Amino acid sequence: MxxxxxxxxxxxxxxxxxxxxxxxxxxxxxxxxxxxxxxxxxxxxxxxxxxxxxxxxxxxxxxxxxxxxxxxxxxxxxxxxxxxxxxxxxxxxxxxxxxxxxxxxxxxxxxxxxxxxxxxxxxxxxxxxxxxxxxxxxxxxxxxxxxMEKRISMLAYTYEDSGKFVLKEKQVPKILNDRDAIVKVTLGSICSSDIHIKHGSVPKAVKGITVGHEMVGIVEELGSQVKNLKIGDRVAVNVETFCGDCFFCKNGFVNNCTDKNGGWALGCRIDGGQAEYVRVPFADTGLTKIPDNVTDEQALFTGDILATGFWAVRIADIKPQDTVLIIGAGPTGICTMLCAMLKNPGKIIVCENDSGRIEFMKKNYPQVITVTPDKLKDTVIENSSHGGADVVFEVAGIKDTFKMAWECARPNANVIIVALYDEPQVLPLPDMYGKNLTFKTGGVDGCDCEEILSLIEQGKIDTTPLITHTYSLKDIEKAYELFENKKDGVMKVAIKP
Ligand SMILES: [Zn+2]
Ligand SMILES: [Zn+2]
Known part of the structure; x- marks a missing residue:
């Protein structure tokens, strides 16, 4: 008509x-x-x-x-x-x-x-x-x-130029596709990937976009083809948006979804969630309902760092009695550790250099062996039955940590590379010959959010100790200052729009 x-x-x-x-x-x-x-x-x-x-x-x-x-x-x-x-x-x-x-x-x-x-x-x-x-x-x-009211403009933290993020007034996003949802952000966070964008080390990041890819919120508007959600649902937003239909999606490799909006798009290639509202493509796969008795704080990391830890553990094949080594006690390292704990391994060793983070580990997770890099090799030998860790997670991504990871692994171990490196790493095959290691690498395939939220609901995963600071969106500049410079023992900052 x-x-x-x-x-x-x-x-x-x-x-x-x-x-x-x-x-x-x-x-x-x-x-x-x-x-x-x-x-x-x-x-x-x-x-x-x-x-x-x-x-x-x-x-x-x-x-x-x-x-x-x-x-x-x-x-x-x-x-x-x-x-x-x-x-x-x-x-x-x-x-x-x-x-x-x-x-x-x-x-x-x-x-x-x-x-x-x-x-x-x-x-x-x-x-x-x-x-x-x-x-x-x-x-x-x-x-x-x-x-009734409808918001037309909002505050959004924007990637203006290399080294420069600015809090700006922008239009509230609109539905662009039948499978989109508009989510009113109720709690967000800052991720180290945001810092990578700020410093220009994420080439695919688009200038002018709103940053932020860790958030929870309430469904505000839905495209006509969204099937599993309704307006008013509380949801965790997945860092990855994926079509659910392509070869990679069907095999659970959603990080490599071939759609142009597939993979890590939010807050990188399209507007993200350090704002009051965010448009989420493929809402049925990109949003997961939060159970009623799970708070925003409990659910906040579901779609990104917790999904990363969960995925890493899923591909690691941890067995009971295993000695698991995690290199790096940053937020993602701790999420990986929390997910590894679900497998009840014999021992968990976490290697960390920063004194604040060591203190955080000892206070919150006294059952875990926390060790500095200089004592790492000896500690691993002492605490493993076969001359090295059975499973190693490299979550630090700094100088020498890749080497540490494979050196501390026992023969035939699984070495899972979660870290994002700024520089190429050396794989010294002659030195490794005969050790027969299995390396698994990559970015999270974030398709386990429902299971993660259910584990949170059952009290089996709790990431709330990671939220060490909370700021309002209008003070996000200060939050970045703190997070970027690792001040005041910060682990993660929650942002309240
Ligand atoms: Zn992230
Ligand atoms: Zn796909």
């Missing part, structure tokens, strides 16, 4: 007034009594007054088959006054078209509307949220409606 939207003219006055009367008395009749409908839209319409309201505001009509099928108006402050669609033209996308056009007229930070009981679901679908219930009195009769 062809819908033409044009500005309101005085000649539309009678037709729109009649449409208003008929719509209220038919469409709204299911939610209001006749008495209420009569005071809302009375038979004797003051056309002059009606016309003036529309001429004094930004008013449009929708024309279908030469008939005025709907109309709406908004003022410059973003107050959406009226939006009505003819009773015979409902459910054809006309209301949505009018709404979007009106929203496009104003430059205000938000749009507000008093929606009837009947119109509330429509406005919810357009991304409006109920702020409060309201009662209007007309000629002594009370009518219930809802005061």
């Amino acid at each position: 062809n819908i033409e939207i044009r500005r309101y003219k005085t000649t539309d006055c009678e037709k729109t007034a009649k449409l208003f009367y008929e719509t209220v008395h038919s469409v709204n009749a299911r939610d209001y009594t006749e008495e209420q409908l009569d005071v809302w839209a009375s038979k004797d319409i003051d056309f002059e007054k009606w016309n003036k309201v529309f001429l004094d505001s930004l008013s449009i009509v929708a024309v279908c088959e030469n008939i005025i099928a709907g109309f709406g108006n908004i003022d410059e402050t973003g107050y959406l006054d009226r939006l009505y669609v003819h009773k015979d033209y409902q459910g054809k996308g006309i209301g949505e078209k009018i709404c979007k056009t009106l929203e496009g007229f104003v430059k205000s930070e938000k749009i507000s509307v008093y929606a009837s009981i009947t119109a509330k679901p429509f406005f919810e679908k357009q991304g409006y949220r109920v702020i409060r219930e309201n009662t209007v009195e007309r000629k002594g009769i009370l009518l219930k409606n809802y005061y």
Whole structure:
């Protein structure tokens, strides 16, 4: 159906007034009594007054088959006054078209509307949220409606240029694809990958994008093809977006999803979540519902560093009685350790150089052997039955840690490389000959979020000790300062929009 939207003219006055009367008395009749409908839209319409309201505001009509099928108006402050669609033209996308056009007229930070009981679901679908219930009195009769708002602009931390992130005012993201969701971020975090972007060491990062890829939030708007979610769901956002249909997705290798939005896109190639709202492509695979009794803080790392640790352990094949070595007690190292604990290995050794992190380990995980690099080899020998660790996770990614990893492994061990290196590493095959090691490398295939959240719910994984600091989004600059310079014993910073 062809819908033409044009500005309101005085000649539309009678037709729109009649449409208003008929719509209220038919469409709204299911939610209001006749008495209420009569005071809302009375038979004797003051056309002059009606016309003036529309001429004094930004008013449009929708024309279908030469008939005025709907109309709406908004003022410059973003107050959406009226939006009505003819009773015979409902459910054809006309209301949505009018709404979007009106929203496009104003430059205000938000749009507000008093929606009837009947119109509330429509406005919810357009991304409006109920702020409060309201009662209007007309000629002594009370009518219930809802005061609703939709945010148009928001704060977003932006990758401006190499070495420069800036907190900016941006448009709230819109659904671009049927499989998208808009998520209102309720808690986010800063990851070391964000720092890599800031310093220009992530070549695929696009300047101008909003950074941030670790967050949880509430589903605010959904594309028409999203199947497993509903508006209002609390969700953990996956660092990777993936189609679920390609060869790699079907085999669980979602990091290599071949879709252009596949893999690590959020906060790198497309706008991320150090903002008030984020658009998530492939919402059905990229968002996981958070169980009711799991808090935002508990769920915060599900989609990124915890998914990374979980994936690393999944491919490591840890057996009971194994000695597991983890190099690096940063946030990802600790997440890897927490996931390794689920396999009940004989011993876990964590190697760390930073005194603050060693202290953190000893305080929170006294059951783990924490050791400095100079004592590593001896400690591993002392604590393993076959001359080295059975499984090694390299999560540090700094000078010499790769060498440490394979040297501390026993023959035939699995060495899992989780770290992201800034420089090439040497694989000295002659020295390794006969040791018959298995190396596994890569970036997380983040497709276990549901299982991770279930383990959190059961109390089997708890990453909340990692949140050592919390900042509001408007103070994110300070949060970066702290995180980047590893001040004040920081592990992870939570960001509250
Ligand atoms: Zn990350
Ligand atoms: Zn895919």
